[in-house]
Amino acid sequence: MFRFLLSIFLTVAATIGIGASAIATDLRIGFTVDALTLDPGNHRNRDNETLLRNMYDGLLTYDSNMRLVPELASSIERVDPLTYRLTLRHGVRFHDGSLMMADDVVFTFRRILERGAIDGLSSPRRDLLGPLEEVVAQDDHIVLFKLREPWPILPAMLPFQEIVSRSFIDRVGNRGIATQANGTGPFRLRHWRRGDALVLERFDGYYGGATDVPPVGPACVDRVIFRIIPESASRVAALLGGSVDIINELPPFAMRRVAEHPRTRVMKVNSTNTLYVALDNSVPPFSDVRVRRAANHALNKPLIIDRVLLGAAEPLNGVLTPAAFSFASDLPEYAFDPAASARLLAQAGYPNGVDVTLDTDGASKEMAEIVATMLTAAGIRTHLSVGEGSTLRSNWAPGGTPTGQMYLSSWGNATLDPSDIMFPTLHAKGRGNRARYRNAEVDALLETASVESDRARRAALYRKAQHLIHADAPWIFLWVPQDIYGVANHVTGFKPSPDSRIHLHDVCISDVVSRE
Amino acid sequence: MRPAIVLTRLAQLVPVLLGVSLIVFLIMALTPGDPVEIMLADQPASVEQAAALRADLGLDRPLAERFVLFLSNAVQGDFGVSFFHRRPVAEVLLERLPATIELTLAALLLALVVAIPLGAIAALRPNRLFDRLVTAGSLVGVSLPGFWLGILLLLLFSVHLQILPVAGRSTFACEVPAITSLLTIDSLLQGRLDCFGDAVAHLALPAITLALPVAAVLTRVMRASMLEVLCSDYIAFAEAKGISRGRVIWRHALKNALLPAVTVTALETGSLLGGNMVVETVFGWPGLGRLVVESIFVRNYPLIQAAVLLYALIYVLLNFVADLVYAWLNPRVRL
Numbered sequence: 041m042f043r044f045l046l047s048i049f050l051t052v053a054a055t056i057g058i059g060a061s062a063i064a065t066d067l068r069i070g071f072t073v074d075a076l077t078l079d080p081g082n083h084r085n086r087d088n089e090t091l092l093r094n095m096y097d098g099l100l101t102y103d104s105n106m107r108l109v110p111e112l113a114s115s116i117e118r119v120d121p122l123t124y125r126l127t128l129r130h131g132v133r134f135h136d137g138s139l140m141m142a143d144d145v146v147f148t149f150r151r152i153l154e155r156g157a158i159d160g161l162s163s164p165r166r167d168l169l170g171p172l173e174e175v176v177a178q179d180d181h182i183v184l185f186k187l188r189e190p191w192p193i194l195p196a197m198l199p200f201q202e203i204v205s206r207s208f209i210d211r212v213g214n215r216g217i218a219t220q221a222n223g224t225g226p227f228r229l230r231h232w233r234r235g236d237a238l239v240l241e242r243f244d245g246y247y248g249g250a251t252d253v254p255p256v257g258p259a260c261v262d263r264v265i266f267r268i269i270p271e272s273a274s275r276v277a278a279l280l281g282g283s284v285d286i287i288n289e290l291p292p293f294a295m296r297r298v299a300e301h302p303r304t305r306v307m308k309v310n311s312t313n314t315l316y317v318a319l320d321n322s323v324p325p326f327s328d329v330r331v332r333r334a335a336n337h338a339l340n341k342p343l344i345i346d347r348v349l350l351g352a353a354e355p356l357n358g359v360l361t362p363a364a365f366s367f368a369s370d371l372p373e374y375a376f377d378p379a380a381s382a383r384l385l386a387q388a389g390y391p392n393g394v395d396v397t398l399d400t401d402g403a404s405k406e407m408a409e410i411v412a413t414m415l416t417a418a419g420i421r422t423h424l425s426v427g428e429g430s431t432l433r434s435n436w437a438p439g440g441t442p443t444g445q446m447y448l449s450s451w452g453n454a455t456l457d458p459s460d461i462m463f464p465t466l467h468a469k470g471r472g473n474r475a476r477y478r479n480a481e482v483d484a485l486l487e488t489a490s491v492e493s494d495r496a497r498r499a500a501l502y503r504k505a506q507h508l509i510h511a512d513a514p515w516i517f518l519w520v521p522q523d524i525y526g527v528a529n530h531v532t533g534f535k536p537s538p539d540s541r542i543h544l545h546d547v548c549i550s551d552v553v554s555r556e
Numbered sequence: 557m558r559p560a561i562v563l564t565r566l567a568q569l570v571p572v573l574l575g576v577s578l579i580v581f582l583i584m585a586l587t588p589g590d591p592v593e594i595m596l597a598d599q600p601a602s603v604e605q606a607a608a609l610r611a612d613l614g615l616d617r618p619l620a621e622r623f624v625l626f627l628s629n630a631v632q633g634d635f636g637v638s639f640f641h642r643r644p645v646a647e648v649l650l651e652r653l654p655a656t657i658e659l660t661l662a663a664l665l666l667a668l669v670v671a672i673p674l675g676a677i678a679a680l681r682p683n684r685l686f687d688r689l690v691t692a693g694s695l696v697g698v699s700l701p702g703f704w705l706g707i708l709l710l711l712l713f714s715v716h717l718q719i720l721p722v723a724g725r726s727t728f729a730c731e732v733p734a735i736t737s738l739l740t741i742d743s744l745l746q747g748r749l750d751c752f753g754d755a756v757a758h759l760a761l762p763a764i765t766l767a768l769p770v771a772a773v774l775t776r777v778m779r780a781s782m783l784e785v786l787c788s789d790y791i792a793f794a795e796a797k798g799i800s801r802g803r804v805i806w807r808h809a810l811k812n813a814l815l816p817a818v819t820v821t822a823l824e825t826g827s828l829l830g831g832n833m834v835v836e837t838v839f840g841w842p843g844l845g846r847l848v849v850e851s852i853f854v855r856n857y858p859l860i861q862a863a864v865l866l867y868a869l870i871y872v873l874l875n876f877v878a879d880l881v882y883a884w885l886n887p888r889v890r891l
Contacts, residue, residue, distance in 0.1 A: 070723075073850075074842070082642045084595050161642065162612050167601035197600075218643050231731060234651040235842025236724050269723040269840040273707050278722040281715045313598075430589030430855055437593055438603065452598040460600055471596070471603050 065549050067261040067531070069542065070275045070287035074235050074268045077218045080202035081151050084164035086454070089200065090541045091238055091266060095135075096202030096223030099126055099145065100195060101250055104535035104543070106312075106363060106456050108195060109252035112140065112203055112224060121190040121493050128181040132247045134205045135221070135228040142177035147206035149175040149185075159214045168200050190491040192498065196455040226259040226545040238266040249545055260533065260548035279304055279526045285549070286531060288542065290524040292350050298526040305529055308522040309536035310354055312454050314361060314461060317398070317411065317516035318436065318447040318474035325394045326445055331420075332513040334384035335446075336374035338418030343376075344410060345519060353519040358510045359466065361520040363538060364456045366499035368506040374517065381418035393419035397444035399436070401429035408448045411516075422446070436474040446516075447474055454539045458502040459490050466509055477514035565879075569872055576868040577630070577861060581623050584857050591615070591639050591855040613639055626861065636858035640851075645862045649844065653866075654737035655725060656843035659836070660828045662740075662759050663766035664821070671771040672817065675778025676810060682783060690775060697772025706765040706838035713761060721758050723840030730754050762839040766832065770824045777820045782813040815885055822878035826871045 075091045077083050101111040110116065113126040132140040152163040153172065171188040178184055185194060208222040221229040226249060227240035241263050248256035267284055269275045275287045276294045280301055290298060290306065299306045319326040319335060326332050341355045354362065357371040385393065398415075400408035405426050412422035425444050427435075435442045436449070451472055453461040464472040467486050468479075482505050489501035510517075525536050533546040592610045601609070610616050614625070629636060635645035678690040713720040721727070725739055730751035732742045740759065743751035785791065786809055794804045832845030844863065851859045 066728075076641045077643060079642065083640075084599065085640065086599075158642075161637065162609075164595060164609060164612075164642075167596070167605040167609075168599065170600070215643070218641075231728070233725065233842065234648075235655065235846065236726075236840070237728070239728055263728075265728060267724055267840070268842065270846065271707075271838050271840070274710055274722055274838055274840060277707075277710045277715045281718055281722055283714070283722045428589070430594055430853065431587070433593050434588050434590045437590070450598070454599075461598075464598070464600065469603065471601060471606055472598060 065260075065262045066265055067263070067286070067544060067547055067549060068265045068267055068284040069544075070269045070278045070284035071266045071542075072268075072270055072275070072289050075232070075238055078221045078229070078232065079158075079214070079218045080204060080223075081148065081163050081165060082158050082161065082214070082218065086452075086540060089202075092202060092221075092223075093225070093541055094227045094240060094264060094544050095221045095225040095229060096204070097225045097249070098199045098202050099128075100198040101253075102199055102537070102539060102541075103250070103253045104309075104537045106538050107252075108199070109250045111199075111250045112145075116195055118493070119184070122187045124185040124187075124194055125178070126183050126185065128183065129247065130181060132224050133245050134208065134224055135243055135245075136205070136208060137245065138205060138207055140203060140205070140224055141180050142183045143180075144206050145183045145203055146175050146177050147209075148201065148203050151204070151209075152201065165201065168197055170194065170197065190493055192491070192493050192495075193455060193457045193459055196457050200454070227264055230263070236268060238268075240264040240266075253546075255546060259545050261544070264544050276526065279528065282528075285528040286534060286542070286547075287526045288523070288540075290526040292348075292352050292524065294526070295350055295352070295524060303529055305527050307525045307527050307534070307536050308352055309538050310361060310363060310520050311452075311523045311540060312361060312363070312456055312538050313450045313452045313521055314356060314359060315353075315448075315450045315518040315521055316356075316359075317518065318449045319513075319515060320442065320445045320447075320476055321478070321514050322476035323445060325388065325390060325396065328388045329512060330384040330388040331390065331394065332516075333374070334381040334388070334418065335415060335420055335516050336513050337377045337381045337384070338415050338420060339411065339516060339518075340376040340414060341519060344407075348407070348410060349519075349521070352522040352524055354522075355519045356517045358506050358517055359462055359515075360458060360502075360506060361453065361456070364453060364458060364461075366458055366502035366506075368503045368510075371506060371510045374513070378418045381420070385419050390419070393421055395421045395423070396446060397423045397425050398446040398448060399425050399427060399432055399442060399444035400448040401432055402426055403429065404448050411448065438471065438473060438476075449474055450521075456538070458505075459486070462486055462502065462505060462509075463490060466505075466514065475514040477509075477512070479508060479512060482508050482512075565876055569869070572872055573865060573868055574627075577627065577865055578623070580861050580864045581626065584855070584860055585619050585622075587855070589855045591857065594854045595640065626858075630862075630865070635862035638851075638859045639856050640854060641859075645858045648847070648859060649862055649866060652842060652844045652847045655841060656829065656832055656836070656845060658738045658740065659759065659762055659766065659832060659841060659843060660825065661738075662763040663770065663828055664825055666763055666767040667771035667774055667824070668821065670767070671774035672778055672814070674771075675775040675817075676782050676805075676813065678775070679779045679782035679786060679813075680805070687779075690779065694772040694775045697768045697775075700768065702765055702769070702834045703838050705768065706761065706835055709761045709765060710838070720760055725758050725842060726751065726754050727758075762835050762841050765838070766828060766835045770828060773824060774817060774820060778813065778817050781816045782809065785809045785813045788812075811885060815882060818878050818881050818885065822874045825874050826867075829867060829870065 073087045076085055076088050080092050080096050097111050099113040100108055103109055112129055112132055114129045115127045117125050119125050134140055151157045152165050155162045170191045173186050173188045176184050205222050209217050212220055226246045228243045230241045231239040242259045244258055246258045269278055272291045278284045279287045295306050298304045319332050321327055345353045357373050360367045398408055398412050408424055412424050415422040434440055436447050451461050451465050463486050464470040466477050468483050485501050485505040489498050492498040523536055523540050527534055530550045532548045532550050592606050596606055638645050638648050641648050674690050678687040681687055710722060714722045732746055732748055732751050735742050735745055739755040743755055791809055794808050832843055833849045836843045836846040848863045
């Protein structure tokens with residue numbers, strides 16, 4: 041029996057050895073989740089978009105510095121506050137060889153805007169288009185975007201919509217495009233093994249991509265293989281074992297191991313997420329601004345970032361991250377000052393401290409424990425309540441009934457536009473106003489800014505709002521975490537992007553390495 | 557077995573599945589958490605737009621209406637559209653089912669191949685060194701948590717020795733057209749021995765991790781059962797008649813000792829399906845277990861309901877098959 045088992049094992053090992061000699065310029069990504077669907081117009085998931093964005097291009101895109109640049113469009117101009125004109129590039133082909141025309145753009149956006157347009161289902165991406173009313177073709181290469189009301193962030197939102205082929209969907213149907221792909225991107229779909237891997241191959245007919253993001257031309261590698269590995273330890277093992285070339289969501293505790301490994305390195309970039317502790321402004325003790333400020337002074341953020349996050353974060357004094365439009369760099373710091381916390385608590389009527397509960401989900405438990413310990417040391421005696429993420433999110437949504445008075449939370453701002461984070465989280469009617477924050481002046485500023493077309497005036501409005509919010513301290517302002525990637529040394533041209541998208545057009549393999 | 561009995565047993569499935577669907581539906585409905593909030597997360601959408609999306613998904617309807625609608629569609633084979641995949645639930649489930657079946661069968665085969673001989677041999681020489689080793693080993697096997705063992709195996713075989721892959725079902729040199737959708741079988745059917753080896757290599761670590769606790773339980777059951785049978789009068793009688801020891805063990809003892817193992821195997825197969833959830837996550841195995849776990853976290857109600865119904869159906873059918881095997885092994889058992 042033993043010999044039999046041994047012979048099977050050796051056969052298996054030999055088979056893998058044979059596989060190891062295969063030569064290919066394959067780029068293998070260890071990715072956390074699989075695509076839900078391949079239909080760019082029928083999902084609402086960032087990771088899904090990361091996967092699709094290598095097969096589908098948009099009218100505009102962001103470069104790795106989050107600069108908005110034309111992609112399938114050659115130019116964009118604002119005709120009036122309610123109309124934008126986009127001119128399309130000539131000669132762009134879909135993977136099936138057909139030319140991309142204005143009709144495809146109109147079809148793409150109609151499919152998202154019209155209720156029930158996807159076999160009776162409405163696109164969950166509708167909200168990403170704000171007050172966009174319709175898209176019409178002026179000729180084969182010019183399209184007009186018409187708005188119901190001024191919406192200055194339309195260009196910033198266009199990179200999140202990928203252009204599909206009308207004739208292709210007419211042929212395969214909405215069911216077909218959920219599992220097949222026909223984009224204009226640098227890679228075309230070769231095979232989708234559900235839950236296992238997404239295999240793409242270079243599209244040699246690629247028009248080259250955004251001219252503002254060199255190099256322009258076909259992709260560098262022959263194939264891209266997104267291998268789905270949800271477990272972090274397994275993903276790290278895959279990178280160190282040479283099974284993949286890039287992994288996303290490298291946990292901070294594994295950074296040193298990856299950095300010290302002779303074949304791998306760590307790459308980081310500030311994300312677009314703001315991490316904060318929402319303080320329930322509607323109930324005591326956080327209905328008193330002095331207690332909220334005391335909480336902000338209680339945390340030693342530099343120490344946490346240095347020792348716990350191993351430097352993979354940048355402290356924040358307000359809502360916006362430094363890369364965001366209109367970021368107010370002159371906001372004063374809520375410095376770590378336990379004496380100031382004690383003084384503010386005493387002024388608020390809590391000379392002996394106060395008892396509160398911090399809600400957190402399981403994934404953030406360790407960080408919440410650190411925050412709770414520091415708050416407790418400053419007199420805000422914090423009890424930790426660990427719940428399930430979905431339940432907490434629901435409890436802390438407007439109209440929900442949270443059990444605690446604080447919630448360790450985060451909000452993304454993929455466009456880096458303030459309207460994407462300040463309105464939902466800090467306007468009285470915001471869907472994500474977990475702090476139940478109410479300030480009529482801030483509401484008015486946010487409303488005015490959201491329709492203001494002049495960039496300078498808009499920036500000034502948002503800066504003023506940031507100062508008011510900073511003074512009101514509805515949150516404990518924490519930090520912007522970094523996206524961390526583990527990357528094999530033979531990978532070149534990879535630039536982590538703040539919006540967590542993985543652009544692979546320019547990524548190359550510097551030597552022939554592949555086990556696939 | 558009489559056909560009427562089979563039909564009765566199959567008819568019993570109906571109330572079981574109805575009960576399971578009601579319980580799952582109620583549990584999911586009473587569990588806090590809003591799939592729309594999860595889907596929209598921190599992306600732009602107003603409260604009104606979120607409400608519209610909720611209505612699109614039918615979540616604004618009364619609970620009873622949703623349940624009746626689910627049942628009436630389910631009996632026609634329509635389990636609705638997955639909130640997040642935006643495709644029919646049945647399609648999403650069927651995509652993942654073969655991977656889970658392949659892993660479960662491999663783990664089961666491995667567990668049986670290891671446990672039955674070990675348990676039987678240990679019982680032949682009780683309290684000797686081999687028996688003690690087997691007993692201690694099975695205790696260790698039962699005690700090791702699957703996720704921990706899985707990661708240890710990964711570190712040893714994939715990172716340090718680099719002889720087995722970390723994740724997935726196969727490499728991409730092996731694109732074998734699906735016949736059964738079980739990669740090992742399909743590659744053999746098409747004469748692709750390289751792909752068979754590749755599929756086995758990918759299967760090895762998750763199957764071992766999944767098989768170990770099952771093998772440990774089965775070994776103990778088999779040992780106990782064999783010991784009991786060996787002390788029976790009919791075994792002593794057979795030996796007194798001068799039948800060789802080997803023949804007594806092989807023809808008379810082993811077959812009867814297998815009876816409890818059959819029951820345990822059926823039950824453990826159910827737990828293998830459940831255990832898949834952890835192992836599939838650790839090894840990135842693209843099966844049903846991982847899909848269900850992900851769906852629970854995001855409150856993908858239609859998919860969870862259909863998946864639990866499927867699990868229940870498989871579980872009931874497995875027990876039914878165990879009864880059939882029972883009758884085959886022991887003709888005194890009448891169904």
